[in-house]
Every structure is written in structure tokens, then in C-alpha cells.
Amino acid sequence: MLDDEEIIALFFSRSERAIQELDIKYGRVCQKLSYNIVNNRQDAEECVNDAYLSAWNAIPPAKPDPLHSYICKIVRNISLKRYDYKKAAKRDSVYEIAMHEIEDSLSAPDTVEAEIEAKELAGIIENFMETLSVENRVIFMRRYAYMEPYSDISARVGLSEKTVSVRLTRIRQKMRRYLIEREVFL
Amino acid sequence: MNKMKFAEAMSMVDDRYYEEAENYQRKDGKRTVKRPLMLAACLVMSLAFCGFAYMASVYWGSGPADGSSFEELTKPFGTISEDENAFTEVEDSAWTRSELISDYSSVYADHSAMYDLNGNAIPSVYFSPAWMVIFAQEDGAGMRLDSGDTVTFDYVLKNKQSLEIEMGYILNGQYYELSKALGSHNETVFQADEAGEYYFCLTNRSSTNAVIDHGSITKH
Numbered sequence: 001m002l003d004d005e006e007i008i009a010l011f012f013s014r015s016e017r018a019i020q021e022l023d024i025k026y027g028r029v030c031q032k033l034s035y036n037i038v039n040n041r042q043d044a045e046e047c048v049n050d051a052y053l054s055a056w057n058a059i060p061p062a063k064p065d066p067l068h069s070y071i072c073k074i075v076r077n078i079s080l081k082r083y084d085y086k087k088a089a090k091r092d093s094v095y096e097i098a099m100h101e102i103e104d105s106l107s108a109p110d111t112v113e114a115e116i117e118a119k120e121l122a123g124i125i126e127n128f129m130e131t132l133s134v135e136n137r138v139i140f141m142r143r144y145a146y147m148e149p150y151s152d153i154s155a156r157v158g159l160s161e162k163t164v165s166v167r168l169t170r171i172r173q174k175m176r177r178y179l180i181e182r183e184v185f186l
Numbered sequence: 187m188n189k190m191k192f193a194e195a196m197s198m199v200d201d202r203y204y205e206e207a208e209n210y211q212r213k214d215g216k217r218t219v220k221r222p223l224m225l226a227a228c229l230v231m232s233l234a235f236c237g238f239a240y241m242a243s244v245y246w247g248s249g250p251a252d253g254s255s256f257e258e259l260t261k262p263f264g265t266i267s268e269d270e271n272a273f274t275e276v277e278d279s280a281w282t283r284s285e286l287i288s289d290y291s292s293v294y295a296d297h298s299a300m301y302d303l304n305g306n307a308i309p310s311v312y313f314s315p316a317w318m319v320i321f322a323q324e325d326g327a328g329m330r331l332d333s334g335d336t337v338t339f340d341y342v343l344k345n346k347q348s349l350e351i352e353m354g355y356i357l358n359g360q361y362y363e364l365s366k367a368l369g370s371h372n373e374t375v376f377q378a379d380e381a382g383e384y385y386f387c388l389t390n391r392s393s394t395n396a397v398i399d400h401g402s403i404t405k406h
Contacts, residue, residue: 029208069204076197084190099189106188118191122198129203133366134210141207145196156210163292170362173379 001025004067011059018059019052026068030075036147037079037095038086047082051075076145095147102144102172106179121184128178132171139164140171248299248313251397256345259312260395284320286385288359293318294352295389300326308341308401313390320356320387321403328356328383329405339364339386340373341401349392356385366391 002010002021010018030051034044051074064070083095129137135157142153150161157164251259283290284298295318301309302324313319322328331337339353353364353374365374378384386403390396 066201066205068208069201072204072208073197073201080193080197095193099193102192103189106192118194119198121191121195125195126199126203129199133363134206136363137203138207138210141203144192145199145204145207160289160291163289166360166362167292170379177377 004065007067008059008063008065011056012063019056022052022055022067022071026071029068030071032148033072033146034075034079036149037076038083039094039096043082043086044079047079048075050078054078072146094149098143098147101168106176124179124182124184125175128175131174131178136167136171139167143168246314247297248311248317248319251310251312251344254312256397259397260347284318284356286320286356286359287361289361292363293361293389294391298387303403306402306404308398308403310344310398310400312395312397313388314395315390315393318387318389319398320385322385328385329403330382331378331384331405332381333378335378336406337376337378337384337386338373338402338404338406339376340371341388342371342399344397344399346370347397349390349394349396351396352389352391354387354389356387357382361387 001024007018007021007025010021027048030048031044034047034051035041038044038047051071054074055071062070080095129140132140139153139157139159142148142156148156150164153159154161154164159167283293283296284300287293294316296316297314298318298320299311299313300320300322301311303309303321308321311319329337341351341353343349343351348368348370350366350368351372352366353372355362355364355376357380364376365372388396388398
């Protein structure tokens with residue numbers, strides 16, 4: 001398996017092997033991430049292929065470092081768009097469940113405040129995550145960035161599913177307080 | 187709309203959070219069934235090779251810090267001491283987990299000791315790695331809190347020890363982590379989400395004895 005720099009070099013030399021190596025190294029992660037959002041194998045595969053094409057078109061001039069999060073974010077965005085497009089269908093993906101559970105933490109009292117921009121919100125979420133322990137931050141990211149089910153998070157961090165569930169509940173409560181204290185109304 | 191914006195924002199958070207979540211490895215043996223077994227095996231071997239006198243020679247466990255020098259309390263494990271008082275400390279230490287916690291799957295500590303608060307002041311105590319010290323009222327009860335009550339929980343380590351200490355509390359048999367910090371002191375403000383009997387506690391996540399100089403648990 002090539003390292004990131006070697007894969008990037010293949011992109012720069014316009015070698016189609018770049019896609020193959022990217023798929024070998026991150027294909028499984030991307031497929032899983034996409035599937036957790038779109039809840040359909042075929043759609044997930046198409047999203048990942050679209051993400052590879054986006055990467056092919058963007059590199060060069062882009063030279064992402066780290067490559068992993070770069071491709072994951074592309075997969076995530078494409079999968080979210082795909083999901084929105086087909087949202088009239090089933091609502092039982094991990095993404096839908098994860099977003100449903102966090103919705104209460106985002107709701108705010110009636111306000112005339114202007115809505116916050118996503119980019120600004122991302123910065124606030126980053127600041128919030130800095131208040132968490134590494135373990136809790138990983139749990140939060142695995143759930144709401146990678147859209148993983150409790151069982152997968154549990155296996156990754158070595159906690160029971162119940163404990164992961166309790167941790168996430170408390171993290172969401174903490175985030176709600178954090179957003180309200182900063183008058184962030186979504 | 188809220189959740190869509192949140193989802194969009196999560197795509198924009200810095201790469202390092204994605205990398206951290208992807209590369210996270212739980213600590214060896216942490217929170218697995220094997221950990222207590224391995225610790226037990228190590229303990230048995232230690233006793234077999236060194237004899238019980240070795241265990242008695244260091245301040246392994248937890249106890250009041252008053253009356254012993256800081257140097258003695260934090261002496262590296264394996265250093266032979268002639269201090270006979272240490273023997274008492276080891277004997278008094280309970281090699282058991284607190285029964286206040288029913289589910290240890292998310293708890294780092296393998297041992298615990300309970301201490302009385304002096305009003306809202308935390309007593310000066312020492313506690314070894316993987317030990318949890320739990321603070322209670324004189325009658326052994328926890329702190330009664332109503333939903334919305336706020337508590338400030340702080341501690342300061344002696345002689346500016348810089349160690350990783352985890353702050354947490356126990357409620358209804360479940361342990362909850364509040365914060366974890368590497369340093370000589372920490373303070374956290376906690377708001378109760380539900381009414382109940384809260385036991386606040388500290389866990390030593392470093393590799394040497396921690397000695398609390400002072401601290402407090404104050405309900406506002």
C-alpha cells in the first residue's frame with residue numbers, strides 16, 4: 001500500500017493508477033462512510049466513485065495533506081447531496097438517525113438573530129470539541145462526521161454500546177449548553 | 187434545516203479532527219476484560235518474587251497525605267523503604283472497586299477509596315495510578331442535587347505535581363467523566379441534568395502517586 005505522498009504524486013503525473021491506489025488505501029473507509037449516509041450499497045459505490053472523480057479533477061493543483069480526511073470530506077458531501085436528493089425514500093440510514101438525535105441539541109428558543117453560517121458554526125464546533133476529552137471527541141466525530149452506528153464506535157473505543165450511548169447523550173447536552181451560552185441559534 | 191446546517195458544518199471542521207478520529211487507538215488493554223486479569227497476574231508475580239514486604243514498602247493505594255512527607259508518598263514504585271507506616275497504608279487500602287459503580291466498562295480506575303469532605307473541602311490524600319478517590323459527606327452520602335444545580339469542582343496537587351487526573355462523578359451506579367487534564371490543578375463547573383445523589387471523584391491516570399493538596403466541591 002502506497003503512502004499518501006506517493007498517491008498524490010501519481011495524481012500529479014496523471015496516472016490512472018492514482019485512483020486504484022486511493023481505492024486500495026481508503027476505499028473501504030469511504031464506502032462505509034457513504035453507506036452510513038445513503039443506506040444503499042449501490043448509491044454508496046456511486047458516491048465514492050464520484051468522489052474519486054472529484055479528487056482526480058482537483059489534484060493537481062490541490063495537494064491535500066492529509067489525504068484521508070480530504071477524500072472523506074468529499075465522500076461525505078457527495079453522499080449528503082445524494083441523500084437529500086433521495087430523501088423522499090427511506091429514513092432509516094445511520095445519518096438520518098444521527099441527525100435526528102442531535103436535532104434537539106441544536107434547536108433554540110425563538111429568536112430574531114440572524115442564522116449562523118456553516119463555516120462559522122464549524123469553528124464553534126471545533127472549539128466545543130476542544131472542551132471534550134480525546135476519547136469523547138473521537139466518539140463525537142465517529143458518530144456525527146463518520147455517521148457510524150454505536151456498535152462500530154463501541155468496537156473502536158473499547159466501550160460498551162450502552163456507554164457510548166450515554167456518552168453521546170451527555171456530549172449533546174453539553175453542546176446544547178455550549179451553543180446557548182454563546183447565543184448560537186440555528 | 188438545523189440538522190442540515192450542522193451536517194454541513196461537520197464537513198468543514200478541521201482535518202485534524204477527522205485524522206484523530208480515524209487514527210484513535212484505545213490504550214492497551216484499557217477497559218477490556220483483560221486489564222484486571224493482567225493486573226492481577228502482575229500483582230501475583232510481584233508478590234511471588236519480592237514478597238509482601240515489597241508491597242508494604244511503597245505507598246501503593248490511597249490514604250491521607252497528612253503526616254507523611256511528599257517525597258515518601260511519591261517515591262517511585264520499586265524503591266525499598268524502611269518506613270513502617272507504609273505497611274498500614276497498604277493494609278488499609280481496599281483492593282476492590284467501589285460498589286457505587288455498577289458498570290465498570292467505561293471506568294479507568296481499578297481500585298477506589300472513599301473520603302469524607304470537610305464541609306465542601308476535599309481532604310489532602312494520595313492515590314496511586316488507576317485509583318479513584320470518591321468524596322462523600324460524613325455519613326457516606328453523596329451530594330444531593332436538583333436538576334439545574336451548579337457545582338464547582340476543583341483540586342490542586344501538592345508541590346505543583348503535574349499529572350493526568352480525571353474528574354468525574356457517580357450517579358445511580360453509573361460513572362461519568364467530567365474532564366481530564368494534565369497539570370497541577372483543574373477546575374470544572376458542572377450543572378446537574380437530573381436530581382439525584384452525586385458522588386464526585388478523581389482518578390489518577392498517570393504513572394505515579396498523586397497527592398492532593400487541597401480542593402473543593404461547592405454547590406452554588
